[in-house]
Structure formats: structure tokens, C-alpha cells
Amino acid sequence: MYSFRSKKNKVLTVPGYLFSATSCGLKAKGKLDFAMILSERPAKATACFTTNRFAAPPVEYGKKILKKSYLNAVLVNAGNANAGTGKLGYDSVIQVAKRAGLVLGVPPETVLVSSTGKIGRQLPLKKLLPSVENLKDSLSAKSSLNFAQAICTTDRWPKVHQVKVKVGGKSFHVTGIAKGAGMIEPHMATMLAYIMTDLDLNLPLMKKTFKEAVNQSFNAISVDGDQSTNDTALLMANGSSGLSLSSTQSPGFAKFREALHEVCHHLALSMIADGEGATKVVEIQVQGAKTEAQARKLAYTVARSQLVKTSFFGQDPNWGRVLAALGYAGVNFNPQKVDIYYGKIPLVQGGLPLGDKHEKQAHRLMKQGTFSVKVELHQGKGAFRLWTSDLGYEYIRINAEYST
Amino acid sequence: MYSFRSKKNKVLTVPGYLFSATSCGLKAKGKLDFAMILSERPAKATACFTTNRFAAPPVEYGKKILKKSYLNAVLVNAGNANAGTGKLGYDSVIQVAKRAGLVLGVPPETVLVSSTGKIGRQLPLKKLLPSVENLKDSLSAKSSLNFAQAICTTDRWPKVHQVKVKVGGKSFHVTGIAKGAGMIEPHMATMLAYIMTDLDLNLPLMKKTFKEAVNQSFNAISVDGDQSTNDTALLMANGSSGLSLSSTQSPGFAKFREALHEVCHHLALSMIADGEGATKVVEIQVQGAKTEAQARKLAYTVARSQLVKTSFFGQDPNWGRVLAALGYAGVNFNPQKVDIYYGKIPLVQGGLPLGDKHEKQAHRLMKQGTFSVKVELHQGKGAFRLWTSDLGYEYIRINAEYST
Numbered sequence: 001m002y003s004f005r006s007k008k009n010k011v012l013t014v015p016g017y018l019f020s021a022t023s024c025g026l027k028a029k030g031k032l033d034f035a036m037i038l039s040e041r042p043a044k045a046t047a048c049f050t051t052n053r054f055a056a057p058p059v060e061y062g063k064k065i066l067k068k069s070y071l072n073a074v075l076v077n078a079g080n081a082n083a084g085t086g087k088l089g090y091d092s093v094i095q096v097a098k099r100a101g102l103v104l105g106v107p108p109e110t111v112l113v114s115s116t117g118k119i120g121r122q123l124p125l126k127k128l129l130p131s132v133e134n135l136k137d138s139l140s141a142k143s144s145l146n147f148a149q150a151i152c153t154t155d156r157w158p159k160v161h162q163v164k165v166k167v168g169g170k171s172f173h174v175t176g177i178a179k180g181a182g183m184i185e186p187h188m189a190t191m192l193a194y195i196m197t198d199l200d201l202n203l204p205l206m207k208k209t210f211k212e213a214v215n216q217s218f219n220a221i222s223v224d225g226d227q228s229t230n231d232t233a234l235l236m237a238n239g240s241s242g243l244s245l246s247s248t249q250s251p252g253f254a255k256f257r258e259a260l261h262e263v264c265h266h267l268a269l270s271m272i273a274d275g276e277g278a279t280k281v282v283e284i285q286v287q288g289a290k291t292e293a294q295a296r297k298l299a300y301t302v303a304r305s306q307l308v309k310t311s312f313f314g315q316d317p318n319w320g321r322v323l324a325a326l327g328y329a330g331v332n333f334n335p336q337k338v339d340i341y342y343g344k345i346p347l348v349q350g351g352l353p354l355g356d357k358h359e360k361q362a363h364r365l366m367k368q369g370t371f372s373v374k375v376e377l378h379q380g381k382g383a384f385r386l387w388t389s390d391l392g393y394e395y396i397r398i399n400a401e402y403s404t
Numbered sequence: 405m406y407s408f409r410s411k412k413n414k415v416l417t418v419p420g421y422l423f424s425a426t427s428c429g430l431k432a433k434g435k436l437d438f439a440m441i442l443s444e445r446p447a448k449a450t451a452c453f454t455t456n457r458f459a460a461p462p463v464e465y466g467k468k469i470l471k472k473s474y475l476n477a478v479l480v481n482a483g484n485a486n487a488g489t490g491k492l493g494y495d496s497v498i499q500v501a502k503r504a505g506l507v508l509g510v511p512p513e514t515v516l517v518s519s520t521g522k523i524g525r526q527l528p529l530k531k532l533l534p535s536v537e538n539l540k541d542s543l544s545a546k547s548s549l550n551f552a553q554a555i556c557t558t559d560r561w562p563k564v565h566q567v568k569v570k571v572g573g574k575s576f577h578v579t580g581i582a583k584g585a586g587m588i589e590p591h592m593a594t595m596l597a598y599i600m601t602d603l604d605l606n607l608p609l610m611k612k613t614f615k616e617a618v619n620q621s622f623n624a625i626s627v628d629g630d631q632s633t634n635d636t637a638l639l640m641a642n643g644s645s646g647l648s649l650s651s652t653q654s655p656g657f658a659k660f661r662e663a664l665h666e667v668c669h670h671l672a673l674s675m676i677a678d679g680e681g682a683t684k685v686v687e688i689q690v691q692g693a694k695t696e697a698q699a700r701k702l703a704y705t706v707a708r709s710q711l712v713k714t715s716f717f718g719q720d721p722n723w724g725r726v727l728a729a730l731g732y733a734g735v736n737f738n739p740q741k742v743d744i745y746y747g748k749i750p751l752v753q754g755g756l757p758l759g760d761k762h763e764k765q766a767h768r769l770m771k772q773g774t775f776s777v778k779v780e781l782h783q784g785k786g787a788f789r790l791w792t793s794d795l796g797y798e799y800i801r802i803n804a805e806y807s808t
Binding site for chain 2 (some may be wrong): 319336395
């Protein structure tokens with residue numbers, strides 16, 4: 001199994017970016033809970049936010065300031081999501097941004113603020129605001145892992161990944177830091193991902209390439225089908241490498257695209273592996289649908305089926321549950337053409353089962369921590385793949401054993 | 405809590421209908437697993453079947469024969485769903501219907517055949533066919549509970565309900581027998597419901613009234629969002645009471661409609677209460693949406709959220725999870741107008757929480773076996789309500805602890 005756990009002592013540096021983290025009392029036991037990224041020069045920026053109708057105030061604020069498409073800094077607190085907090089919650093975001101702007105000497109509207117943790121509680125500004133100065137004072141190129149740890153909530157490990165690329169004697173980096181493990185905790189959690197590069201990028205190209213990478217990574221994972229009020233994925237490009245990409249034809253663009261996809265993919269799968277009580281990471285591939293949209297719908301219906309997910313947990317090659325989920329996805333297809341594979345093992349051909357021998361092979365495959373389920377519809381060229389986790393006792397324990 | 409468990413010794417009789425059940429070795433330990441309903445005169449009939457693309461052969465056959473809209477008999481086996489069995493499985497259905505037709509002296513195309521149990525295995529005709537004669541020989545007006553027990557799979561109790569109605573000195577009955585407890589078992593299960601009345605009914609009126617009742621009962625429950633390949637709800641009307649309803653204006657129609665709704669509602673909620681490891685039956689009401697379709701979408705998104713369902717299990721009034729589920733339902737509404745109630749206790753008003761005191765009250769309410777969650781959007785007149793269960797350890801145990 002590909003390891004999604006980050007090596008503990010791995011220090012990721014990205015030219016032109018500084019990091020810091022501090023404890024201001026939002027988490028128990030003096031754990032790191034407030035963190036900062038500073039780009040030494042203004043960075044072009046683009047972000048994908050949650051589409052939840054109850055988007056939290058920091059997301060509303062982020063959407064607004066990112067219309068200008070550049071940032072100097074990012075501040076993130078864990079322990080309080082500042083969601084369901086209304087106008088007062090929005091004012092709190094502005095106060096954090098203003099204080100950071102003052103301390104760092106940059107316009108407040110170039111400071112993105114993110115929050116993750118409990119919802120329905122106002123941000124404790126008395127704890128946060130005095131700590132902004134601390135964050136500035138402790139900025140360092142080598143503190144990326146502190147940042148990664150500070151933004152965690154119930155994550156079992158911090159999530160970081162970096163790709164270094166050489167182009168014509170020069171080099172650039174794509175570095176990502178994320179948190180998220182499904183929607184967790186008494187009052188839920190959030191996916192946050194910050195990707196930094198020292199490239200300079202043409203802004204429309206940057207937006208388009210990031211959107212594509214997000215769709216194939218963070219938007220192609222399904223832990224429990226729930227979506228947080230605070231989800232944010234950010235890409236910053238500050239040009240510190242001296243390299244610039246202006247079009248898809250620029251030398252190095254293909255490598256940048258590949259590196260960006262790798263970083264996003266790694267972080268997304270690390271979240272799945274860290275999903276609430278997850279014991280499996282399962283790739284769901286749907287091929288041969290009439291359209292990509294239909295393939296997507298089928299893949300998500302399979303990935304969200306509680307019956308399918310419990311069968312993954314039980315290592316039971318229950319193709320019947322996969323078949324039933326395909327059947328109620330609301331997509332029109334001919335069931336008599338459907339093949340289902342677990343890994344490379346065919347279990348269903350032309351809508352009919354292939355028997356016990358194949359199921360026993362598939363059962364052995366499912367003992368692995370990661371495997372794939374492939375559905376071939378033979379009805380077109382539409383394809384989609386996503387990653388999901390299993391559903392076991394630990395999910396129930398984490399999500400139910402709490403009482404207000 | 406309203407009791408959905410049927411009284412063990414309650415014998416339901418319906419004029420003009422006979423029942424029987426036998427054991428033919430599909431279930432272990434000689435349990436009843438094959439059963440029959442015979443209408444003493446041809447009954448008008450209408451049915452709602454699964455919309456799953458992988459509809460099982462008995463469903464395909466049922467759809468075909470019910471185009472003629474009358475039935476003499478129903479045969480049901482438990483222990484084998486005859487699903488994922490292709491052309492051979494379809495031939496098996498025809499053989500069972502033919503044998504029943506021969507034995508009972510009725511056209512085979514007036515015999516509905518249903519199956520529930522494991523999928524992907526051919527029906528053992530050697531066991532079933534010789535037992536048809538036994539079923540005929542043991543037919544009795546008083547064997548409805550035997551029928552109810554025979555069709556159970558992992559149901560914890562048989563599901564029966566009857567309403568007797570008096571109209572102008574005469575009386576008629578609406579009697580329902582059902583099985584189902586979510587999708588269960590290694591290779592899943594099914595919802596089957598057979599409703600019988602001794603009224604004579606105008607066929608279009610019968611179809612319309614049944615569809616409405618099914619939509620508000622069997623189609624308004626959500627155990628795990630999964631839908632079986634074999635789901636069937638049938639209404640038969642044989643006229644044995646001597647009463648006839650030809651239009652919505654007929655005397656007694658309103659009472660019939662009410663009785664039909666009550667029977668369907670009772671059976672549907674009995675399934676929820678018997679849901680896999682369910683400890684709660686929760687009514688989800690969405691009001692004030694722009695349209696009924698939007699209200700329905702919102703209600704189902706809340707009911708299907710694993711996070712919401714685990715919070716019901718944990719008796720945690722986690723309005724934040726309800727709010728988040730509403731937010732990602734893909735429905736356009738103004739979050740700042742949303743109120744959420746648990747029972748009569750308001751937890752969210754205008755999109756903002758009302759505080760700990762209310763949450764403590766709601767926690768006490770949730771200790772009950774049944775309660776409601778109401779969402780008021782204040783944006784129109786669209787309303788929908790459905791019933792769901794919680795998600796606890798027992799669901800995982802039932803669905804995961806199986807290995808091929």
C-alpha cells in the first residue's frame with residue numbers, strides 16, 4: 001500500500017514562503033492551533049471553496065478578497081470553525097485579517113483567514129488577536145510541519161507533500177499542506193489544502209489548471225458524502241524561482257501540471273486513508289458510460305452506499321451491493337452489459353456473477369489496505385474515478401459517542 | 405413510542421382471501437420459507453415495483469403480467485432473491501407460476517411470484533415446485549400470520565396491519581402484510597408489501613389511490629438510502645365485501661383512502677423500526693421550501709447523512725450536521741431564514757443557534773425511541789416528510805461481519 005502518512009521529520013521548504021504556528025488555547029493541552037503562511041512577495045492566488053449553502057464566514061470573506069487574485073498571507077486556526085456565527089462571525093474574520101495586515105505591513109484584503117473545528121461558537125478574538133504578533137515573530141522557512149500540525153483537528157497525521165521539478169537548469173517547487181479526515185468531531189470538521197509554488201503563473205492558466213487538479217483529487221474523494229461548511233483549497237504562486245509559465249505551451253508547463261496533480265492527489269488520498277476509522281482506501285472506477293457525468297453519478301452512488309462501504313470493511317466481495325447501487329443511481333444503462341472487477345478479478349460479466357472461485361480471489365485481494373473496484377458498462381466513452389474509504393465501527397464510535 | 409411490533413397471536417382475516425405457508429428448505433432449520441395468498445375470486449391488482457435498473461426476474465415478470473391488472477394468487481419465497489440470475493432466473497419464475505396455475509386451476513399469468521433473500525443464486529426449483537401442492541392443500545383464512553412469518557428474512561418481527569371500516573351497515577377490510585428491514589444480509593434483502601381489500605374498486609381510482617399511499621409511506625422511508633432489486637408493493641381488491649367504490653365521490657371512498665394510508669404507513673414505519681440495528685425512528689419534516697421537490701430533496705439529504713444518523717444514535721442534538729446536510733443538498737435557499745426544531749424545541753433560528761439550554765432539552769427528547777426533526781425554510785409552500793432510522797454499531801455488525 002502506498003503510504004500516505006507523512007514522514008515525521010520531513011521539513012519541506014518552498015523558496016519565498018515562511019511558516020509559523022503557535023498555541024493560543026483553542027485546542028486543549030497547549031497544542032498548536034493557530035498558524036501562518038507568509039509569501040515574501042505578493043503571490044497570485046486562486047481558490048476552490050465549499051459549495052455548501054451554509055458557507056462559513058471565513059469562506060464568504062475568502063471568496064470576496066480572492067476576486068483580486070493575490071495574497072500575502074494565510075492565517076488558519078483550528079478548534080473553532082467560525083461557522084453558523086452570522087454577522088458577528090464575519091466581523092471576527094475581518095478583525096483577524098486587519099490585525100495580520102497591521103502586524104505584517106500588508107493590506108488586510110491580501111490576508112486569507114481559514115477556520116476549522118466546532119461550529120456554532122464565536123471565534124475567541126481575545127485569544128487569537130494577541131497571538132498574531134507571535135506568529136509573525138516566529139516565521140521561518142523550515143516551520144511548514146508546525147503549520148501542518150497546527151491546522152489538524154482529529155487528523156491522525158499531518159498531511160504534506162512536495163514535488164521539485166527541474167526545467168532547463170532551473171528548478172521550481174509545488175508544495176501542499178492539508179488537513180481533513182472526513183467530517184469528524186462533535187461539530188464536524190473540514191478539508192483545508194494550501195498549495196504553494198515558487199513559479200510565476202499566468203493567472204487564467206493557473207485558475208484553469210488548479211480547477212482541473214482539484215476536480216480530479218479533492219473533488220473525487222468521498223469519505224461519507226458529507227460536505228463541510230468551510231472546505232477550502234488554495235493555490236499560491238509567488239515567482240520566487242525566477243521561472244514563469246504563461247501558457248500551456250511554455251516549457252515546464254506539462255511538468256508543473258503533473259506536479260500539481262501529484263500533490264493534490266497525494267493530499268486527497270492521505271485524507272481518505274485518515275478517514276474516520278478507515279481501514280481501506282478504495283478506488284472506484286466507472287468506464288464505458290454514455291457520458292462522464294453519468295460515470296461520475298454512478299461512481300459516487302457506489303462510493304456513498306453504506307452497504308458497499310460496510311462490505312469493504314468486512315472484506316466481502318459483495319458485487320451484489322455494487323450492482324444494486326449502480327441500479328438505483330438514476331442513470332439509464334443496459335444492466336446486461338455490465339462487468340464488475342475487484343482489482344483485476346472479474347466478478348460479474350454481462351450482468352451475471354462468475355461464481356465462488358472468483359469471489360474467493362477477490363476476498364484475498366480485499367485484505368490489502370488499498371484496492372480498486374472497476375465497473376465497465378460497455379455503452380460509451382464516459383469515465384470517472386474516485387477514491388473512498390470503508391465504513392466500520394470506528395466511524396460510529398467517533399461520530400456517535402458524544403453527548404451535549 | 406407507537407408500537408410497530410405486531411401482536412404475536414393476532415390473526416387477521418380478510419373475506420375472500422386464503423393464506424398458507426410451508427418449509428421447502430430455503431431457510432435453515434425447517435423454518436417457513438414459501439407462502440401463498442389465494443383470492444377466492446379474481447382480484448383487481450396494481451403494484452409499485454423497484455426502479456432499480458437491475459430489477460430481478462420476478463419483478464420483470466410481475467411488471468409484465470400486471471398489465472392485465474388482475475390476479476388470482478401470489479407466491480413468495482424467502483431465502484433466495486432470484487436476482488442477478490438472467491434468463492434462467494426468468495424461466496424459473498415462469499415455472500413457479502405455471503405450476504401454481506396448474507395446481508390452482510387458474511391462468512399462470514394471474515399468479516404473481518416474489519422472491520427475497522440472497523442474490524446471484526438460481527432458484528432451487530426442485531425444492532420449490534413440489535411444495536406448491538402443499539401450499540394449496542394448507543390454504544386457510546386464518547393463516548395470514550404464517551404467511552407473514554414465511555416471507556421474513558432478517559426481520560425481527562412479522563409485519564401485519566388491518567383496518568376494518570363500516571359504511572352504511574356494511575363493512576370492508578384493508579389488510580397489509582409486509583417484510584423488510586433495510587437492505588440486510590450478506591447478499592441483501594428487499595421490501596415486500598401485500599395489501600388486500602375485500603372492496604371492489606374502479607381500477608384507475610385504485611391505481612391512483614395506491615400510488616399516493618405508497619409515495620407517502622414506502623417511498624418516504626430511508627433506512628440507508630439503498631434500494632433493492634426486488635422491492636414490490638401490491639394492492640389487490642376482490643370485492644368479497646359486496647361494496648364497490650367507483651369514484652372519489654363514492655360513499656366510503658374517503659374512509660378507504662384513510663385506511664389504505666394507515667395500513668401502508670404502519671407497515672412502512674414497522675420496517676424502519678426493524679431497520680438494521682435501528683434504535684430510533686425519526687420523522688424528518690421539511691417545510692417552507694420553494695417546491696415539494698426541493699423539500700423532498702432536502703429531507704432525503706438530511707435522512708441519508710451518515711453524520712446526522714450517527715448523531716441520532718448518539719442522542720446528540722447536532723443541528724450543525726443537519727444544517728450542513730441541507731447546505732450540500734444542491735437546493736437554492738437563503739440560509740439566514742432557516743429554523744430547525746427537534747420535536748417542539750427550537751435549536752436554530754434564522755440560521756443561528758439558540759444555545760446550550762435548548763440543546764440540553766433536545767438531548768432529553770432524543771432519549772425517546774421516536775422523535776421528529778423539523779426544518780422550516782420560510783421560502784415557499786413546498787413540504788415533505790419522511791421517516792428514517794439511526795446508524796449504530798449493530799448496522800455495521802450486520803452488514804460487515806460476513807466473509808465469503
